Amino acid sequence: MEVVIVPDAKAGGELIAEAMAQLLRRKPGALLGVATGSTPLPVYEALAAKVCSGAVDVTRARIAQLDEYVGLPADHPESYRSVLRREVLEPLGIGMDQFMGPDGTAEDVQGACEAYDKVLADAGGVDLQLLGIGTDGHIGFNEPCSSLASRTRIKTLTEQTRIDNARFFDGDIDQVPHHVITQGIGTILEARHLVLLATGEGKADAVAATVEGPVAAVCPASALQLHPHATVVVDEAAASKLKLADYFRYTYANKPEWQGI
Numbered sequence: 001m002e003v004v005i006v007p008d009a010k011a012g013g014e015l016i017a018e019a020m021a022q023l024l025r026r027k028p029g030a031l032l033g034v035a036t037g038s039t040p041l042p043v044y045e046a047l048a049a050k051v052c053s054g055a056v057d058v059t060r061a062r063i064a065q066l067d068e069y070v071g072l073p074a075d076h077p078e079s080y081r082s083v084l085r086r087e088v089l090e091p092l093g094i095g096m097d098q099f100m101g102p103d104g105t106a107e108d109v110q111g112a113c114e115a116y117d118k119v120l121a122d123a124g125g126v127d128l129q130l131l132g133i134g135t136d137g138h139i140g141f142n143e144p145c146s147s148l149a150s151r152t153r154i155k156t157l158t159e160q161t162r163i164d165n166a167r168f169f170d171g172d173i174d175q176v177p178h179h180v181i182t183q184g185i186g187t188i189l190e191a192r193h194l195v196l197l198a199t200g201e202g203k204a205d206a207v208a209a210t211v212e213g214p215v216a217a218v219c220p221a222s223a224l225q226l227h228p229h230a231t232v233v234v235d236e237a238a239a240s241k242l243k244l245a246d247y248f249r250y251t252y253a254n255k256p257e258w259q260g261i
Ligand code: PGA
Pocket: 036, 037, 038, 039, 040, 131, 132, 133, 134, 135, 138, 139, 140
Protein backbone atom coordinates (compact mmCIF):
# COMPACT_ATOMS: atom_id res chain seq x y z
CA MET A 1 0.00 0.00 0.00
CA GLU A 2 1.26 3.45 -0.87
CA VAL A 3 0.36 6.41 1.32
CA VAL A 4 0.67 9.88 -0.19
CA ILE A 5 0.33 12.85 2.14
CA VAL A 6 -0.75 15.98 0.30
CA PRO A 7 -1.07 19.53 1.67
CA ASP A 8 -4.83 19.79 1.13
CA ALA A 9 -7.89 18.35 -0.58
CA LYS A 10 -7.27 20.29 -3.80
CA ALA A 11 -3.79 18.79 -4.16
CA GLY A 12 -5.24 15.32 -3.53
CA GLY A 13 -7.86 15.91 -6.20
CA GLU A 14 -5.24 17.04 -8.69
CA LEU A 15 -2.99 14.03 -7.99
CA ILE A 16 -5.80 11.52 -8.47
CA ALA A 17 -7.25 13.29 -11.52
CA GLU A 18 -3.80 13.11 -13.11
CA ALA A 19 -3.64 9.36 -12.39
CA MET A 20 -7.04 8.97 -14.06
CA ALA A 21 -5.88 11.08 -17.01
CA GLN A 22 -2.74 8.94 -17.41
CA LEU A 23 -4.87 5.80 -17.34
CA LEU A 24 -7.23 7.20 -19.99
CA ARG A 25 -4.31 8.18 -22.22
CA ARG A 26 -3.06 4.60 -21.98
CA LYS A 27 -6.51 3.02 -22.21
CA PRO A 28 -9.14 5.41 -23.64
CA GLY A 29 -12.03 3.03 -22.85
CA ALA A 30 -10.98 2.55 -19.21
CA LEU A 31 -13.66 1.81 -16.63
CA LEU A 32 -13.44 4.31 -13.77
CA GLY A 33 -15.16 3.38 -10.52
CA VAL A 34 -16.41 6.51 -8.82
CA ALA A 35 -17.62 7.35 -5.33
CA THR A 36 -20.08 9.85 -3.93
CA GLY A 37 -19.78 12.07 -0.85
CA SER A 38 -17.94 15.34 -0.33
CA THR A 39 -14.40 13.98 -0.44
CA PRO A 40 -14.16 13.02 -4.14
CA LEU A 41 -15.43 16.38 -5.46
CA PRO A 42 -11.94 17.93 -5.91
CA VAL A 43 -11.02 14.89 -8.05
CA TYR A 44 -14.00 15.43 -10.36
CA GLU A 45 -13.33 19.18 -10.57
CA ALA A 46 -9.68 18.60 -11.48
CA LEU A 47 -10.58 15.94 -14.06
CA ALA A 48 -13.25 18.18 -15.62
CA ALA A 49 -10.65 20.97 -15.90
CA LYS A 50 -8.31 18.59 -17.74
CA VAL A 51 -11.11 17.63 -20.13
CA CYS A 52 -11.89 21.33 -20.74
CA SER A 53 -8.26 22.16 -21.48
CA GLY A 54 -7.92 19.18 -23.83
CA ALA A 55 -5.35 17.47 -21.59
CA VAL A 56 -7.40 14.27 -21.62
CA ASP A 57 -10.12 12.80 -23.79
CA VAL A 58 -12.93 11.00 -21.97
CA THR A 59 -15.19 10.31 -24.95
CA ARG A 60 -14.64 6.56 -24.61
CA ALA A 61 -14.32 6.41 -20.80
CA ARG A 62 -16.84 4.36 -18.87
CA ILE A 63 -18.06 5.09 -15.35
CA ALA A 64 -19.16 2.57 -12.70
CA GLN A 65 -21.10 3.30 -9.53
CA LEU A 66 -19.94 2.01 -6.14
CA ASP A 67 -23.14 2.00 -4.13
CA GLU A 68 -26.76 3.14 -4.16
CA TYR A 69 -29.61 3.78 -1.74
CA VAL A 70 -32.38 1.20 -1.81
CA GLY A 71 -35.83 2.57 -2.47
CA LEU A 72 -35.02 6.09 -3.67
CA PRO A 73 -36.44 6.63 -7.16
CA ALA A 74 -33.58 6.84 -9.70
CA ASP A 75 -34.50 10.47 -10.45
CA HIS A 76 -34.50 11.48 -6.73
CA PRO A 77 -31.85 14.24 -6.46
CA GLU A 78 -29.98 12.27 -3.77
CA SER A 79 -30.02 8.87 -5.45
CA TYR A 80 -26.38 8.20 -6.18
CA ARG A 81 -27.22 7.77 -9.85
CA SER A 82 -28.53 11.38 -9.87
CA VAL A 83 -25.58 12.62 -7.80
CA LEU A 84 -23.06 11.03 -10.15
CA ARG A 85 -24.88 12.35 -13.22
CA ARG A 86 -24.67 15.86 -11.74
CA GLU A 87 -21.15 15.71 -10.28
CA VAL A 88 -19.30 13.44 -12.70
CA LEU A 89 -21.04 12.61 -15.97
CA GLU A 90 -22.37 16.03 -16.95
CA PRO A 91 -19.19 17.98 -16.10
CA LEU A 92 -17.12 15.44 -18.03
CA GLY A 93 -19.58 15.28 -20.94
CA ILE A 94 -20.06 11.51 -20.56
CA GLY A 95 -23.47 10.06 -21.49
CA MET A 96 -25.57 7.66 -19.44
CA ASP A 97 -24.90 5.00 -22.09
CA GLN A 98 -21.34 4.86 -20.72
CA PHE A 99 -22.51 4.54 -17.14
CA MET A 100 -23.26 1.41 -15.11
CA GLY A 101 -24.79 1.12 -11.68
CA PRO A 102 -27.00 -1.15 -9.56
CA ASP A 103 -30.77 -0.74 -9.62
CA GLY A 104 -31.76 0.55 -6.18
CA THR A 105 -35.44 0.37 -7.08
CA ALA A 106 -35.54 -3.31 -8.11
CA GLU A 107 -38.12 -5.47 -6.37
CA ASP A 108 -35.63 -8.32 -6.41
CA VAL A 109 -32.79 -6.53 -4.62
CA GLN A 110 -30.57 -9.60 -4.39
CA GLY A 111 -31.06 -10.23 -8.12
CA ALA A 112 -30.11 -6.61 -8.86
CA CYS A 113 -26.92 -7.04 -6.79
CA GLU A 114 -25.89 -10.21 -8.60
CA ALA A 115 -26.74 -8.61 -11.95
CA TYR A 116 -24.48 -5.65 -11.15
CA ASP A 117 -21.51 -7.88 -10.28
CA LYS A 118 -22.02 -9.55 -13.66
CA VAL A 119 -22.22 -6.19 -15.46
CA LEU A 120 -18.86 -5.20 -13.93
CA ALA A 121 -17.25 -8.53 -14.84
CA ASP A 122 -18.65 -8.44 -18.40
CA ALA A 123 -17.29 -4.90 -18.76
CA GLY A 124 -13.80 -6.28 -18.11
CA GLY A 125 -13.57 -5.11 -14.51
CA VAL A 126 -12.90 -1.72 -12.99
CA ASP A 127 -9.52 -0.22 -13.93
CA LEU A 128 -9.31 2.42 -11.21
CA GLN A 129 -11.71 2.55 -8.26
CA LEU A 130 -11.87 5.81 -6.35
CA LEU A 131 -12.96 5.37 -2.73
CA GLY A 132 -13.87 7.63 0.15
CA ILE A 133 -13.84 6.36 3.71
CA GLY A 134 -16.49 6.67 6.41
CA THR A 135 -15.67 7.89 9.89
CA ASP A 136 -16.29 4.24 10.87
CA GLY A 137 -13.86 2.91 8.25
CA HIS A 138 -16.46 1.88 5.69
CA ILE A 139 -15.66 1.75 1.98
CA GLY A 140 -18.59 1.94 -0.37
CA PHE A 141 -21.30 1.17 2.15
CA ASN A 142 -19.52 -1.83 3.62
CA GLU A 143 -20.05 -1.01 7.25
CA PRO A 144 -17.87 -2.44 10.07
CA CYS A 145 -17.78 -6.25 10.18
CA SER A 146 -18.73 -6.62 6.52
CA SER A 147 -17.16 -9.77 5.15
CA LEU A 148 -13.85 -9.01 3.49
CA ALA A 149 -14.93 -11.46 0.77
CA SER A 150 -18.38 -9.91 0.26
CA ARG A 151 -19.96 -9.43 -3.14
CA THR A 152 -22.41 -6.72 -4.14
CA ARG A 153 -25.38 -6.99 -1.77
CA ILE A 154 -27.85 -5.13 0.40
CA LYS A 155 -26.55 -3.59 3.64
CA THR A 156 -28.14 -1.76 6.55
CA LEU A 157 -26.53 1.59 7.28
CA THR A 158 -25.21 2.31 10.75
CA GLU A 159 -26.85 5.12 12.68
CA GLN A 160 -23.56 7.06 12.39
CA THR A 161 -23.55 6.86 8.59
CA ARG A 162 -27.17 8.03 8.47
CA ILE A 163 -26.24 10.95 10.73
CA ASP A 164 -23.20 11.73 8.53
CA ASN A 165 -25.37 11.69 5.38
CA ALA A 166 -28.35 13.62 6.75
CA ARG A 167 -26.66 16.80 5.48
CA PHE A 168 -27.62 15.74 1.94
CA PHE A 169 -31.28 15.35 3.04
CA ASP A 170 -31.95 18.83 4.51
CA GLY A 171 -30.34 17.69 7.78
CA ASP A 172 -33.26 15.30 8.33
CA ILE A 173 -32.05 11.82 9.29
CA ASP A 174 -35.55 10.41 8.80
CA GLN A 175 -35.19 11.01 5.06
CA VAL A 176 -31.95 8.98 4.86
CA PRO A 177 -32.75 5.45 3.67
CA HIS A 178 -31.83 2.59 6.00
CA HIS A 179 -30.71 0.25 3.24
CA VAL A 180 -28.24 0.40 0.41
CA ILE A 181 -26.77 -1.73 -2.32
CA THR A 182 -23.00 -1.67 -2.21
CA GLN A 183 -20.24 -3.33 -4.15
CA GLY A 184 -18.85 -5.87 -1.70
CA ILE A 185 -15.33 -5.68 -0.38
CA GLY A 186 -14.45 -8.72 -2.49
CA THR A 187 -15.91 -6.93 -5.53
CA ILE A 188 -13.98 -3.74 -4.78
CA LEU A 189 -10.73 -5.69 -4.39
CA GLU A 190 -11.10 -6.90 -7.99
CA ALA A 191 -10.47 -3.41 -9.38
CA ARG A 192 -6.97 -3.12 -10.83
CA HIS A 193 -6.05 0.00 -8.86
CA LEU A 194 -7.71 1.22 -5.66
CA VAL A 195 -7.33 4.89 -4.76
CA LEU A 196 -8.72 5.99 -1.42
CA LEU A 197 -8.94 9.71 -0.70
CA ALA A 198 -9.47 10.97 2.86
CA THR A 199 -9.42 14.57 3.99
CA GLY A 200 -10.03 16.30 7.30
CA GLU A 201 -9.35 15.45 10.92
CA GLY A 202 -12.62 13.54 11.23
CA LYS A 203 -11.09 10.78 9.10
CA ALA A 204 -7.76 10.55 10.99
CA ASP A 205 -8.71 7.58 13.22
CA ALA A 206 -10.22 5.63 10.30
CA VAL A 207 -7.13 6.31 8.17
CA ALA A 208 -4.76 5.15 10.94
CA ALA A 209 -6.78 1.93 11.39
CA THR A 210 -6.82 1.37 7.60
CA VAL A 211 -3.10 1.87 7.06
CA GLU A 212 -1.44 0.84 10.31
CA GLY A 213 -4.02 -1.36 11.99
CA PRO A 214 -4.56 -5.07 11.40
CA VAL A 215 -6.56 -6.31 8.41
CA ALA A 216 -9.88 -6.67 10.15
CA ALA A 217 -13.52 -6.59 9.10
CA VAL A 218 -14.20 -4.13 11.89
CA CYS A 219 -12.36 -1.59 9.71
CA PRO A 220 -13.50 -2.51 6.18
CA ALA A 221 -11.00 -0.15 4.52
CA SER A 222 -8.14 -2.18 6.05
CA ALA A 223 -8.88 -4.71 3.26
CA LEU A 224 -6.85 -2.38 1.02
CA GLN A 225 -3.78 -3.96 2.66
CA LEU A 226 -4.60 -7.12 0.72
CA HIS A 227 -4.59 -5.38 -2.67
CA PRO A 228 -1.47 -5.39 -4.85
CA HIS A 229 -2.02 -1.80 -6.03
CA ALA A 230 -3.69 0.39 -3.44
CA THR A 231 -2.98 4.08 -2.96
CA VAL A 232 -4.18 6.06 0.05
CA VAL A 233 -4.13 9.82 -0.52
CA VAL A 234 -4.58 11.89 2.63
CA ASP A 235 -4.29 15.54 3.57
CA GLU A 236 -2.26 16.58 6.60
CA ALA A 237 -5.31 16.51 8.90
CA ALA A 238 -6.38 13.01 7.87
CA ALA A 239 -2.73 11.87 8.20
CA SER A 240 -2.37 13.34 11.68
CA LYS A 241 -2.66 9.99 13.50
CA LEU A 242 -0.27 8.02 11.27
CA LYS A 243 2.80 6.89 13.22
CA LEU A 244 4.73 6.30 9.99
CA ALA A 245 3.82 9.67 8.41
CA ASP A 246 7.46 10.73 8.06
CA TYR A 247 8.33 7.47 6.33
CA PHE A 248 5.43 7.89 3.91
CA ARG A 249 6.57 11.43 3.13
CA TYR A 250 10.12 10.22 2.59
CA THR A 251 9.21 7.36 0.26
CA TYR A 252 6.92 9.52 -1.87
CA ALA A 253 9.45 12.35 -2.08
CA ASN A 254 12.03 9.86 -3.32
CA LYS A 255 9.79 8.02 -5.78
CA PRO A 256 10.76 8.13 -9.46
CA GLU A 257 8.24 10.44 -11.18
CA TRP A 258 7.56 8.00 -14.01
CA GLN A 259 5.98 5.58 -11.54
CA GLY A 260 2.95 7.82 -10.92
CA ILE A 261 0.74 6.52 -8.14
P1 PGA B 1 -17.61 11.82 2.67
O1 PGA B 1 -18.12 10.32 2.69
O2 PGA B 1 -16.65 11.90 1.53
O3 PGA B 1 -18.83 12.65 2.40
O4 PGA B 1 -16.98 12.08 3.98
C1 PGA B 1 -17.20 9.29 2.60
C2 PGA B 1 -17.86 7.94 2.72
O5 PGA B 1 -18.83 7.80 3.49
O6 PGA B 1 -17.38 7.00 2.06
